Amino acid sequence: MKDVSEHSSREKGVWVTYGRGVYDITHFVGKHPGGDKIMMAAGGSVEPFWTLYGVHKKPEILAMMEAYRIGNIDEVEAVTPGDLSDPYGNEPRRHPALRPSSEKPYNAEPPPELLVESFITPQELFYVRNHLPVPEVDAETYELEISGLGLKKDLKLSLKDLKKFPKHTVTAAVQCAGNRRSEMTKVKPVKGLNWGHAAIGNATWTGVKLCDLLKHLGLKDDTTALHVQFEGLDTDVSNTPYGASIPIEKAMDPRGDVLLAYEMNGEPLSRDHGFPVRAIVPGVVGARNVKWLGRIVLSKDESDSHWQQNDYKGFSPGVDWDTVDFKTSPAIQELPVVSAICTPAEGEKVKIVNGKIDVKGYAWSGGGRKIIRIDVSCDRGATWHTAQLTDQNSDRHPHHWAWSLWSAQIPVSVKKGQMEVWVKAVDSSYNTQPEDFKHIWNLRGVLGNAYHKIKVSVY
Amino acid sequence: MKDVSEHSSREKGVWVTYGRGVYDITHFVGKHPGGDKIMMAAGGSVEPFWTLYGVHKKPEILAMMEAYRIGNIDEVEAVTPGDLSDPYGNEPRRHPALRPSSEKPYNAEPPPELLVESFITPQELFYVRNHLPVPEVDAETYELEISGLGLKKDLKLSLKDLKKFPKHTVTAAVQCAGNRRSEMTKVKPVKGLNWGHAAIGNATWTGVKLCDLLKHLGLKDDTTALHVQFEGLDTDVSNTPYGASIPIEKAMDPRGDVLLAYEMNGEPLSRDHGFPVRAIVPGVVGARNVKWLGRIVLSKDESDSHWQQNDYKGFSPGVDWDTVDFKTSPAIQELPVVSAICTPAEGEKVKIVNGKIDVKGYAWSGGGRKIIRIDVSCDRGATWHTAQLTDQNSDRHPHHWAWSLWSAQIPVSVKKGQMEVWVKAVDSSYNTQPEDFKHIWNLRGVLGNAYHKIKVSVY
Numbered sequence: 001m002k003d004v005s006e007h008s009s010r011e012k013g014v015w016v017t018y019g020r021g022v023y024d025i026t027h028f029v030g031k032h033p034g035g036d037k038i039m040m041a042a043g044g045s046v047e048p049f050w051t052l053y054g055v056h057k058k059p060e061i062l063a064m065m066e067a068y069r070i071g072n073i074d075e076v077e078a079v080t081p082g083d084l085s086d087p088y089g090n091e092p093r094r095h096p097a098l099r100p101s102s103e104k105p106y107n108a109e110p111p112p113e114l115l116v117e118s119f120i121t122p123q124e125l126f127y128v129r130n131h132l133p134v135p136e137v138d139a140e141t142y143e144l145e146i147s148g149l150g151l152k153k154d155l156k157l158s159l160k161d162l163k164k165f166p167k168h169t170v171t172a173a174v175q176c177a178g179n180r181r182s183e184m185t186k187v188k189p190v191k192g193l194n195w196g197h198a199a200i201g202n203a204t205w206t207g208v209k210l211c212d213l214l215k216h217l218g219l220k221d222d223t224t225a226l227h228v229q230f231e232g233l234d235t236d237v238s239n240t241p242y243g244a245s246i247p248i249e250k251a252m253d254p255r256g257d258v259l260l261a262y263e264m265n266g267e268p269l270s271r272d273h274g275f276p277v278r279a280i281v282p283g284v285v286g287a288r289n290v291k292w293l294g295r296i297v298l299s300k301d302e303s304d305s306h307w308q309q310n311d312y313k314g315f316s317p318g319v320d321w322d323t324v325d326f327k328t329s330p331a332i333q334e335l336p337v338v339s340a341i342c343t344p345a346e347g348e349k350v351k352i353v354n355g356k357i358d359v360k361g362y363a364w365s366g367g368g369r370k371i372i373r374i375d376v377s378c379d380r381g382a383t384w385h386t387a388q389l390t391d392q393n394s395d396r397h398p399h400h401w402a403w404s405l406w407s408a409q410i411p412v413s414v415k416k417g418q419m420e421v422w423v424k425a426v427d428s429s430y431n432t433q434p435e436d437f438k439h440i441w442n443l444r445g446v447l448g449n450a451y452h453k454i455k456v457s458v459y
Numbered sequence: 460m461k462d463v464s465e466h467s468s469r470e471k472g473v474w475v476t477y478g479r480g481v482y483d484i485t486h487f488v489g490k491h492p493g494g495d496k497i498m499m500a501a502g503g504s505v506e507p508f509w510t511l512y513g514v515h516k517k518p519e520i521l522a523m524m525e526a527y528r529i530g531n532i533d534e535v536e537a538v539t540p541g542d543l544s545d546p547y548g549n550e551p552r553r554h555p556a557l558r559p560s561s562e563k564p565y566n567a568e569p570p571p572e573l574l575v576e577s578f579i580t581p582q583e584l585f586y587v588r589n590h591l592p593v594p595e596v597d598a599e600t601y602e603l604e605i606s607g608l609g610l611k612k613d614l615k616l617s618l619k620d621l622k623k624f625p626k627h628t629v630t631a632a633v634q635c636a637g638n639r640r641s642e643m644t645k646v647k648p649v650k651g652l653n654w655g656h657a658a659i660g661n662a663t664w665t666g667v668k669l670c671d672l673l674k675h676l677g678l679k680d681d682t683t684a685l686h687v688q689f690e691g692l693d694t695d696v697s698n699t700p701y702g703a704s705i706p707i708e709k710a711m712d713p714r715g716d717v718l719l720a721y722e723m724n725g726e727p728l729s730r731d732h733g734f735p736v737r738a739i740v741p742g743v744v745g746a747r748n749v750k751w752l753g754r755i756v757l758s759k760d761e762s763d764s765h766w767q768q769n770d771y772k773g774f775s776p777g778v779d780w781d782t783v784d785f786k787t788s789p790a791i792q793e794l795p796v797v798s799a800i801c802t803p804a805e806g807e808k809v810k811i812v813n814g815k816i817d818v819k820g821y822a823w824s825g826g827g828r829k830i831i832r833i834d835v836s837c838d839r840g841a842t843w844h845t846a847q848l849t850d851q852n853s854d855r856h857p858h859h860w861a862w863s864l865w866s867a868q869i870p871v872s873v874k875k876g877q878m879e880v881w882v883k884a885v886d887s888s889y890n891t892q893p894e895d896f897k898h899i900w901n902l903r904g905v906l907g908n909a910y911h912k913i914k915v916s917v918y
Contacts, residue, residue, distance in 0.1 A: 314889050316834045318843040334888035367888045375775045381898050384777040429793035429826045430773050430906050431890040439840050447889050
């Protein structure tokens with residue numbers, strides 16, 4: 001795999017993998033109509049790309065591929081641990097198309113233009129937000145502990161035990177609170193990973209409904225528990241696990257769809273996405289969707305973890321690090337409405353066709369709210385054009401968890417030169433986005449949902 | 460009563476009523492510390508004001524009042540119908556403090572400064588939004604018809620029948636979709652009543668939970684009905700009633716708190732507020748809170764009423780009356796987050812005390828979302844100050860239906876002269892308001908939730 005990953009450019013050669021096969025497609029890339037997009041797979045697997053571009057996964061193309069085969073991945077090498085003295089010495093391999101904002105812990109997002117290629121984001125291209133080293137969990141010995149207020153008894157469940165409960169699948173977007181931080185930080189610097197606008201993805205998640213499990217364990221609707229605390233199996237140097245909690249109302253709502261998920265897009269969760277079990281809390285900020293779930297505690301109190309108490313909270317633009325009191329602000333749960341332009345990219349040269357340019361992107365709202373309208377402007381808001389919602393499922397408000405993809409052909413008034421493209425979304429509670437980051441700036445750089453504005457040049 | 464209402468100024472004399480008594484307080488007004496506010500009661504009842512200013516309803520004040528008594532209201536006269544050839548000839552009397560935006564149908568809001576005097580808005584000072592003449596309904600013969608998909612049988616229930624179901628009380632704000640239209644119309648004219656920012660109020664509502672009733676009538680959670688349609692007993696000249704509908708998810712959620720309400724603030728509903736029964740749909744636009752409820756129908760379809768299909772919908776600023784297609788936009792249900800400044804008033808002269816001015820207002824969000832923060836600025840957003848939430852109940856997201864009152868002492872940088880005060884709110888899903896009306900303008904002038912900005916002069 002190391003050899004493969006070193007061959008990721010036209011100069012050094014373009015190698016990709018498919019299954020265990022390694023293929024040198026250097027000469028092929030120049031001829032292929034989507035050459036630029038193939039280059040994103042360079043040095044890694046083509047499989048997630050074929051999920052995006054379904055047309056490729058055909059016998060004749062697989063046969064053609066074989067002509068380029070130059071060898072096989074060494075399976076043993078692929079899982080051999082690295083430097084065991086480094087807490088990050090045993091991280092999984094990641095797809096080279098992901099763009100890391102930090103290596104240790106590993107945090108990365110895909111190129112935004114890939115997000116609009118598919119309603120479902122392939123697991124290998126889904127943004128990764130880790131707070132600690134990725135734990136290695138053995139599915140055979142894995143146990144989930146459950147305890148707390150209102151349960152008949154404490155319990156330990158194996159993966160097999162969990163799979164005995166009715167299987168439930170939901171399509172839900174998961175977004176990092178810091179998505180689009182790189183835009184907010186231009187107003188005034190903030191603390192946090194410098195995310196672009198691809199720290200979001202949309203997947204199908206399959207697992208056990210948390211409310212089914214809790215009811216089975218004797219929890220009543222009138223429980224005095226107010227919060228469900230989650231603990232991950234990922235720990236820091238002092239052995240403290242990652243933790244978060246969600247309100248009991250969300251956990252116990254049968255239509256809240258909170259899952260203990262063991263599959264993502266029909267496959268077992270990968271290590272980066274929480275193998276073997278993670279919490280999926282649709283409509284709620286990624287930080288509460290705890291991965292490598294080791295423990296659930298029902299309580300009158302929120303999780304006392306750093307991430308629940310002293311991070312992932314919003315503040316007024318007037319609050320700085322000298323005056324901030326984290327106790328004054330509630331932990332982020334439901335996220336506000338957001339949208340972004342994925343193509344064209346900032347600074348791109350865009351061809352005008354019939355007086356119009358093509359624009360594509362995503363939009364999403366937390367809390368089960370559906371996107372009802374996307375407005376796009378090419379003249380800084382003087383006129384607004386309504387985009388087409390190209391991909392949206394039929395789930396109803398307030399249980400609409402998936403994102404929406406949209407596209408628009410927008411008339412441009414200039415013949416050539418610089419211009420801005422703006423987008424804003426409206427959700428099913430008719431909430432919309434703030435115009436810019438200035439008045440929603442906050443010291444942690446979270447909740448960045450202002451209009452997405454990009455500069456492009458047209459010709 | 461006509462005599463009383465003609466005495467509403469210092470020049471003509473100031474008469475007020477309390478119970479059946481009529482009092483001439485012309486000479487008293489000049490001496491009272493709250494003279495200006497008493498003037499709002501001039502020509503009408505002081506009782507709603509005493510609800511706001513609880514300190515007054517004491518035996519010694521009642522005794523003092525008796526010195527000013529000049530007569531009694533003629534009960535017969537008070538209910539004598541007017542011109543029966545006019546569909547609006549039999550309207551109830553209204554409190555003179557209400558400011559009508561239309562007389563036929565009657566639509567009116569209270570002075571905004573009254574809203575911040577009390578967490579609960581007195582019934583007589585609560586904004587009135589009627590679409591048609593107020594029907595006169597006899598409580599003894601009143602019947603509510605219920606029919607449709609999934610019910611064991613059609614049914615007619617008397618008020619007595621309804622009162623046999625468990626009694627449920629919620630505190631919920633109700634807001635008109637057109638609240639603050641007078642601000643939006645400054646961007647570009649819109650169609651609709653020229654509401655200020657007091658077409659909102661907060662009350663306790665008591666009645667039968669709609670989900671209890673529907674379950675009692677055999678409706679199952681897996682019903683194929685998608686909407687609950689409401690019809691009022693108010694009708695137009697063609698005998699078509701006012702109508703609206705809400706999604707089944709809201710109606711059937713036990714914590715959605717949809718009520719068939721027969722009390723407001725512990726009293727029977729007044730005629731203007733829907734006597735004897737109105738739908739209360741917490742978190743949802745006023746237009747779906749149907750008054751004088753005559754009929755409930757469960758259906759796969761929304762109400763086909765004009766107000767559900769071709770009104771009360773939001774559109775892009777790019778849509779005008781030549782291009783609008785009402786089918787393209789969903790009927791407004793949950794309202795977005797809003798806030799407003801109630802004191803000082805636009806244009807008021809405000810005294811600076813210790814370098815600061817006092818500002819008060821309300822904030823609210825639809826969908827059961829709680830207000831978590833209010834930011835106020837006196838320098839057009841250059842700096843933001845967090846206000847105190849002075850009145851807020853303990854209901855939890857997503858079942859927080861009441862509004863929040865707030866106040867702030869804001870430092871001002873100028874010594875005297877003109878300045879602007881801005882307010883914006885953040886709700887428990889961290890949605891916030893758009894900065895101004897320009898980009899949320901819509902042809903019906905609804906959903907006006909931009910920052911509230913007022914000009915004042917300070918000295």
